[in-house]
Amino acid sequence: MGYGLPALEELVESFRKIKGVGRKSAERMAFEVLNFSDEKAEAFAASIVNAKKKIKKCSNCFNFSEGEVCPVCSDPERDRSTVCVVEDARTVFALENVRNYKGTYHVLEGAISPLEGKGPAQLRIKELLERINNENIGEVIVATNSTAEGETTAMYLAKLISPLGVKVTRLAYGIPFGGELDHADEITLSRAIEGRREIN
Amino acid sequence: MGYGLPALEELVESFRKIKGVGRKSAERMAFEVLNFSDEKAEAFAASIVNAKKKIKKCSNCFNFSEGEVCPVCSDPERDRSTVCVVEDARTVFALENVRNYKGTYHVLEGAISPLEGKGPAQLRIKELLERINNENIGEVIVATNSTAEGETTAMYLAKLISPLGVKVTRLAYGIPFGGELDHADEITLSRAIEGRREIN
Numbered sequence A, B: 001m002g003y004g005l006p007a008l009e010e011l012v013e014s015f016r017k018i019k020g021v022g023r024k025s026a027e028r029m030a031f032e033v034l035n036f037s038d039e040k041a042e043a044f045a046a047s048i049v050n051a052k053k054k055i056k057k058c059s060n061c062f063n064f065s066e067g068e069v070c071p072v073c074s075d076p077e078r079d080r081s082t083v084c085v086v087e088d089a090r091t092v093f094a095l096e097n098v099r100n101y102k103g104t105y106h107v108l109e110g111a112i113s114p115l116e117g118k119g120p121a122q123l124r125i126k127e128l129l130e131r132i133n134n135e136n137i138g139e140v141i142v143a144t145n146s147t148a149e150g151e152t153t154a155m156y157l158a159k160l161i162s163p164l165g166v167k168v169t170r171l172a173y174g175i176p177f178g179g180e181l182d183h184a185d186e187i188t189l190s191r192a193i194e195g196r197r198e199i200n
Helices: A007-015 A022-036 A038-054 A089-098 A125-134 A148-164 A184-194 B006-016 B023-036 B038-054 B089-099 B125-134 B146-163 B186-194
Strands: A079-086 A103-107 A139-142 A169-171 B079-086 B103-107 B141-142 B167-170
Touching: A007 A022, A007 B038, A022 B023, A022 B089, A038 B006, A038 B023, A079 A089, A079 A125, A089 A125, A089 B023, A103 A125, A103 B141, A125 A148, A139 A148, A148 A169, B079 B089, B079 B125, B089 B103, B103 B125, B103 B141, B125 B146, B141 B146, B146 B167
Parallel strands: A079 A103, A079 A139, A139 A169, B079 B103, B079 B141, B141 B167
Antiparallel strands: none
């Protein structure tokens, strides 16, 4: 790679360090950044340092937060009896964009993955149990991903929490809105049939 | 968007300012950067500022360069009689990775695009003509993109440069290596037939 431009190669390598960014994308973005004005490039660099400096984790739910407690946990309007459990803070962001969930969150910081050597002890499950003990929680919505790891985690949590007298629910599976049936995979279709609802 | 994390929103907006990066990608990358260590995030920010500071344009060919003249133009091994004309410096990067081109380059900094109000005067065509006058150039390979703008620019350059007694060539069109014929579009197929070569 490259032809004697170490500063450019370093910038490409910086972009490649972002998970999910491949060589071509990293090169494309690095060249775009070189076309930025000096001010725009400096603002970009400053926003990275600023975000890292200001954004910490909420001490209650482990969502990203600029203060000790995140905006959701500190909002008196939120329904504290319902907790939505997610794998990472990005899911909180996505769910907050939907704007129809009014409960709180709990970020596990991952999912049970024996292949990656990640067990329940590596997740924020202890902290979730503490919240169930201390707060008046009536329902835990398990919104882990629909992957093998996410499903395993959901089953584990259900077995752990249901005996405590707390209702445990899982997000509905089905055809994505706007999705065409002939494009859906078999597992999605089979779950959409299982979860069918009466129209009334 | 967002839920009261201005530093995160600013970081997402920073990524969105990179041409070709959409909202979802910007969010994904911003969250990945938040998971960086402080050192890694600072190194990322520094590489942006450093690249912008160090990388200028070559005064001869307008390729990116850390010095007054780029590594290609200053390499005595390169064949100065052949100039490959490209729309942007990224193409130089791509062609240099191929490692079988031994001539020099000339970066136009765009293509003729009446829709964007970009005419020949906005491109580095004057500088190309100066090089043809001053250097002993025997062939100009026009490697503009295979788009309407790139083709227009190639035709314009051919009409301008051929009368000066300089050979003007264009990159070969055809089926991409590894490409299946039934996946190629009609124009590509038609050009592959036009450009067919005898096997011997």
